[in-house]
Amino acid sequence: MNFHTRKWIKPEDLNPNGTLFGGSLLKWIDEEAAIYAVIQLANSRVVTKYMSSINFVSSARQGDIIELGITATRFGKTSLTLHCVVRNKITHKNILTIDEIVFVNMGDDGRPAPHGKTKITYLRDRELEGPDSAT
Numbered sequence: 001m002n003f004h005t006r007k008w009i010k011p012e013d014l015n016p017n018g019t020l021f022g023g024s025l026l027k028w029i030d031e032e033a034a035i036y037a038v039i040q041l042a043n044s045r046v047v048t049k050y051m052s053s054i055n056f057v058s059s060a061r062q063g064d065i066i067e068l069g070i071t072a073t074r075f076g077k078t079s080l081t082l083h084c085v086v087r088n089k090i091t092h093k094n095i096l097t098i099d100e101i102v103f104v105n106m107g108d109d110g111r112p113a114p115h116g117k118t119k120i121t122y123l124r125d126r127e128l129e130g131p132d133s134a135t
Helices: 022-041 123-129
Strands: 004-010 046-051 054-056 065-075 079-088 092-105
Touching: 004 022, 004 054, 022 046, 022 054, 022 065, 022 079, 022 092
Parallel strands: none
Antiparallel strands: 004 065, 046 092, 054 092, 065 079, 079 092
16 A cells, blocks of 8 residues: 555644544545545546445544555446555554545546546556556
């Protein structure tokens, strides 16, 4: 799993208990997962369809640095399923896992559209193939 995004926990990210507010974390995950899906599907029109149960196993405090890891686990005809792990870079503990986050590829008409992808594409692969290969 690749960990691409890091967040520094600041006072505005805390709940009344002084730990990371789950809502802030879920917002960051949804945004990071959407960016990942956009890159994988080569389409800026993707929508979150589903998130499986979210398992909070530890927390983070002000000043901690967390990192979000996302990887594709399955490509459907119009969908992409992702797996997410968030870990605390300071304590080395996992904060949460989400087994499935499903995104749907949307067409110009706003309806689900086939994407034709079957495997993870890395930005480096696209650079090696050239700009015309992404179409």
